[in-house]
Amino acid sequence: MITQRPLEAFLNDLASGAPTPGGGSAAAVIGAMGAALLSMVCNVTIGKKGHEAVESDMKAVRDESERLRARLTAMVADDIAAFDGLMAAYRLPKSNEEEKSRRAEAIQINLRAATETPLACARACAAVVALSRRAAEKGFAGVVSDAGVGVLAANSALRSAALNVYINAPALKDRAYAAAAMAEIEQLLDRCARESEAVFELVRGRLG
């Protein structure tokens, strides 16, 4: 399992000329790091003297950030599977009409998965961005910068995942699905660009 690789080995894999892991897996890892940092802010705040009033809220944020972290961690491997599936489809034989038609169908099925996978990653990253305000506002001031790092990580992971939607959606024959995927990505990007900057400024303001 790729997420069982030591961090340095994962970085070596990323840097190598092998097609996977690539930017899609990196986006999932960075999104998972963003979620983990929100969990950290909550974990430090829960039980801290003077923070009793926000405890139940911090527990609710942590439940959600841990759920998102688990999902994003699983997406590191999902991205590799989607990429490998698409490459395998492109490599199918095309020496006669029947093979060509079977190959074209396999490409479409795998293109859809290779669009859906980064779209799901983008949605999870957007959920991390949306969650970050509560951690940044109510978390213990001593770790508020970690909420700032978390929201930056999540937003850059969202933008990274979007690139893979841009790559794969245009080749989809199901134009209605492709248009819906592109429209959803634009909406997520737009909302999260504004919210992540607002939360980052909130964090800077709380630093002193």
Place this chain on the structure above:
Amino acid sequence: MITQRPLEAFLNDLASGAPTPGGGSAAAVIGAMGAALLSMVCNVTIGKKGHEAVESDMKAVRDESERLRARLTAMVADDIAAFDGLMAAYRLPKSNEEEKSRRAEAIQINLRAATETPLACARACAAVVALSRRAAEKGFAGVVSDAGVGVLAANSALRSAALNVYINAPALKDRAYAAAAMAEIEQLLDRCARESEAVFELVRGRLG
């Protein structure tokens, strides 16, 4: 060694209520991932048919991105050491004047390290951002999105590292050094905000 931890264990450490690893280590990892993705673009492009003209340039970019990746990977542990050093200084006894003075001195020494460490991380991330344009312009089109993910990662890591400079520089008694550190960070942030967006747009343009 922290970077020998499996990726999932590192994410667990990040999410826990333990003070380290925190946002500073996360910034170094994300910066290292950015550098690794530039290396990947170069590694895929080097030796690829039709890309002979850019080969020496891709080798030069890769040499530099691998150097930066090694430096950023080492900074994951540096950040923990700087944080632990500062916490240890704050915990020194202060029951008499001599102890107070020794403690104050230790705090200043460790605050300086806790400012210098994220500043060095920010510099390395800025160097990754500066390097990304060549990978995005000259890299094989099939992996250009990885250069886009790389530049986003490096810029968000730079902004993340900046937060730790903001936290520690204000408490430094050496005001000249603190002002120089803050001025340098602002300059890096400003330059890289513009350049990372320009490279991201360049990547989007090359996608289709």
